[in-house]
Amino acid sequence: MANEQLKEKIIDYAHQIGIDKIGFTAADPFSEMKARLKMQQADNYQSGFEKGSNAERTEPKLHVSDAESIIAIAVAYPSRMKARPVNKKGERRGNFCRASWGMDYHTVLNDKLNQLNRFIENLVPGFRSRIMVDTGELSDRAVAERAGIGFSGKNCAIITPEFGSYVYLGEMITNVPFTSDVPVDDGCGDCTKCLDACPTGALVAPGRLNAKNCIAFLTQTKDFLPDEYRDKLGNQLYGFDTCQLVCPKNKGVDFHLHDAFEPEPDKVKPELLPLLSISNREFKETFGHMAGSWRGKKPLQRNAILALAHYREERAVEELDRLMRTDPRPVIRGTAAFAIGKIGRRDSYRLIQQARLSETDEAVIAEMEKGLAFELVYQN
Incomplete structure (x- = not known):
């Protein structure tokens, strides 16, 4: 042939x-x-x-x-x-x-x-x-x-x-030689909307990405999120879309050609609080089929905690206090302490101080201090 x-x-x-x-x-x-x-x-x-x-x-x-x-x-x-x-x-959701x-x-x-x-x-x-x-x-x-x-x-x-x-x-x-197709001409022109909208400056130049600063990458890391990115994370649990959403070439583009890619609204925009106590089995059953589950539940839980802090969701403080005191993972304990402080409920700083008395992990203690520092910020 x-x-x-x-x-x-x-x-x-x-x-x-x-x-x-x-x-x-x-x-x-x-x-x-x-x-x-x-x-x-x-x-x-x-x-x-x-x-x-x-x-x-x-x-x-x-x-x-x-x-x-x-x-x-x-x-x-x-x-x-x-x-x-x-x-x-009261029912904050992630993304x-x-x-x-x-x-x-x-x-x-x-x-x-x-x-x-x-x-x-x-x-x-x-x-x-x-x-x-x-x-x-x-x-x-x-x-x-x-x-x-x-x-x-x-x-x-x-x-x-x-x-x-x-x-x-x-x-x-x-190993079959086929005739090559012709590349598509560049269509960006003078547009810089994506570079202008990048919240972390990760798009350092047209077509050049500093992946370490990209929110899509940061949502997948497992350590403490660097301080300078926490506010910029918003309610993002996995990945990031802004650089696509602002692109003029995507205006009005919305194709529903494959049932496999249809979103399940309560899974792609899940309530944040239930994520904090989800078991490994529940996580796999709920999110295991999604690309965003590949790093496991820890990064998503850390991001959910930061999202609750972003919203200053007072209803979350009891659950965050439980995590700060009892979770075996230092990143989750420390991030919860930071979030409690940022939420700034009347009892937030007392809860952090009490948990501080029994905490031994230096990284978690540092996060507790960041949480306590919000008291002075909010007083001023």
């Missing part, structure tokens, strides 16, 4: 199984990407979640020795939900970013790519491949850009002409 005919068959089948966009590119090294990686590392802008060496992240033939091409895919996800829960005093709505996209896209892989195997004797979705060595964004899925925006997201940046990306390295 001629490769152009095979390519058309693959495109048709991809659309049949719910792949919204597909592109093809050569399996040549990503030389420009390698230079960018070196610059990111020199500036210490990497998150630490990245996988593989610079060579492994930019040389497809290290993963499939006879690689000839890469098939890139994009699957659209919604940006709006129906029956949005009300966030109100999962849109990329964590519905079923974990890693599972969904891996399944689609595996279906596509089996389809090609039946057509091409000796077919070899390697599938990657987000957690692989190659940069999904670099592959998608070169394969014509979309252009790389100043907000570091792939922006497609059809679906804006609300797409999940994945790829398949193959």
